[in-house]
Amino acid sequence: MKTRAAVAWKAGQPLTIETVDLAGPKAGEVLVEIKATGICHTDYYTLSGADPEGIFPSILGHEGAGIVVDVGPGVKSLRKGDHVIPLYTPECRECKFCLSQKTNLCQAIRSTQGRGLMPDATSRFSLNGQDLFHYMGTSTFSNYIVVPEIALAKIREDAPFDKVCYIGCGVTTGIGAVLFTAKVEAGANVVVFGLGGIGLNVIQGAKMVGAGKIIGVDLNPEREKMAREFGMTHFINPKEIENVVDTIVQMTDGGADYSFECIGNTKVMRDALECTHKGWGRSIIIGVAEAGAEISTRPFQLVTGRKWEGSAFGGARGRTDVPKIVDWYMEGKINIDSLITHKLKLEDINEGFELMKRGESIRSVVIF
Numbered sequence: 148m149k150t151r152a153a154v155a156w157k158a159g160q161p162l163t164i165e166t167v168d169l170a171g172p173k174a175g176e177v178l179v180e181i182k183a184t185g186i187c188h189t190d191y192y193t194l195s196g197a198d199p200e201g202i203f204p205s206i207l208g209h210e211g212a213g214i215v216v217d218v219g220p221g222v223k224s225l226r227k228g229d230h231v232i233p234l235y236t237p238e239c240r241e242c243k244f245c246l247s248q249k250t251n252l253c254q255a256i257r258s259t260q261g262r263g264l265m266p267d268a269t270s271r272f273s274l275n276g277q278d279l280f281h282y283m284g285t286s287t288f289s290n291y292i293v294v295p296e297i298a299l300a301k302i303r304e305d306a307p308f309d310k311v312c313y314i315g316c317g318v319t320t321g322i323g324a325v326l327f328t329a330k331v332e333a334g335a336n337v338v339v340f341g342l343g344g345i346g347l348n349v350i351q352g353a354k355m356v357g358a359g360k361i362i363g364v365d366l367n368p369e370r371e372k373m374a375r376e377f378g379m380t381h382f383i384n385p386k387e388i389e390n391v392v393d394t395i396v397q398m399t400d401g402g403a404d405y406s407f408e409c410i411g412n413t414k415v416m417r418d419a420l421e422c423t424h425k426g427w428g429r430s431i432i433i434g435v436a437e438a439g440a441e442i443s444t445r446p447f448q449l450v451t452g453r454k455w456e457g458s459a460f461g462g463a464r465g466r467t468d469v470p471k472i473v474d475w476y477m478e479g480k481i482n483i484d485s486l487i488t489h490k491l492k493l494e495d496i497n498e499g500f501e502l503m504k505r506g507e508s509i510r511s512v513v514i515f
């Protein structure tokens with residue numbers, strides 16, 4: 148079949164809208180009509196050329212929601228008409244990683260997904276006979292996609308696609324890092340570095356669990372207002388103070404219980420660790436730094452009880468946890484609407500990247 152899609156031909160170049168050929172689902176695969184997709188910082192990171200796994204030409208996008216149109220042989224858990232969110236972190240429930248119950252990083256299709264291919268090591272997308280690569284196993288900048296069954300979360304049918312698509316990455320990454328990775332307890336002091344599409348969801352998660360002080364740190368003063376609406380109790384602009392770490396240590400009687408780095412800046416990652424409390428502070432890295440970047444601190448920071456950790460997709464097991472997060476949204480327990488600052492047509496997708504670069508959007512959502 149044919150599908151409209153935004154194609155990334157080369158790093159650093161705008162996407163172009165094309166009518167692309169899409170081969171149907173093979174065994175264990177599902178054809179999905181994408182109704183809406185968010186534009187995440189990680190799409191920009193890959194398009195910019197900074198992502199070592201970035202492959203071109205490809206169809207980017209990993210924050211979508213849509214409807215099952217067709218299923219390939221052997222698909223048991225989904226059928227035509229089901230509403231779904233594609234998962235860049237699948238959940239096969241059979242691999243060593245899934246069975247460990249210690250991680251959400253299912254490895255069932257990791258190697259082919261990382262090479263921009265479906266599990267049989269081929270692409271379903273092509274244009275004029277040239278294969279186009281998949282991206283993060285999802286490619287939600289295409290109106291129709293083919294995805295393995297294990298990479299789809301079935302969600303309730305009354306959930307609006309143009310809102311819950313954001314659960315496909317940003318919402319789950321932020322809220323999940325608090326609930327599933329850190330398991331922040333009520334009363335704990337939390338610091339969030341970077342108040343964008345991820346950091347605001349960390350704040351929202353911290354408020355949900357009844358955190359004590361929720362301190363936000365951002366260079367952009369425009370971020371303060373919305374962060375306060377989401378539960379931030381204190382704001383720090385690093386441009387306005389001499390030492391971010393000392394300031395936080397003073398504000399929290401010795402250091403934060405938890406910190407979250409939601410930028411991808413290795414210098415900030417160090418501050419995020421060092422502002423946590425001696426003996427028990429935990430710092431969670433969410434931001435993705437540029438290729439080849441390294442982090443550093445004095446080992447004594449760890450000897451004296453601080454822990455450096457990371458979180459991918461908020462530690463969420465997609466098929467299990469994403470439907471629950473959709474329920475939280477539908478029950479009014481989490482706010483997504485205020486974070487979706489712009490809605491765009493596919494033709495205007497490059498404007499979504501410009502809004503992000505200028506710091507004017509939290510989330511732009513493309514409606515098909």
Ligand code: NAD
Binds near residue numbers: 189192364385411
């Ligand atoms: P964003 O651009 O919306 O937000 C980043 C924020 O950080 C902005 O408000 C910006 O003003 C602020 N900032 C930049 N430099 C700063 C500095 N030195 N000090 C303080 N604030 C600073 O980005 P986002 O969509 O929220 O994504 C954040 C990061 O999370 C990115 O690196 C993205 O790739 C990553 N990410 C990780 C996962 C995961 O599973 N681990 C998932 C999605 C995104």
Ligand code: DAO
Binds near residue numbers: 209252253435
């Ligand atoms: O190695 O098993 C693996 C997969 C790692 C995927 C990590 C995804 C989170 C970081 C990228 C940001 C996604 C938007």
Ligand code: ZN
Binds near residue numbers: 209
């Ligand atoms: Zn993302």
Ligand code: ZN
Binds near residue numbers: 237253254255
């Ligand atoms: Zn698995």
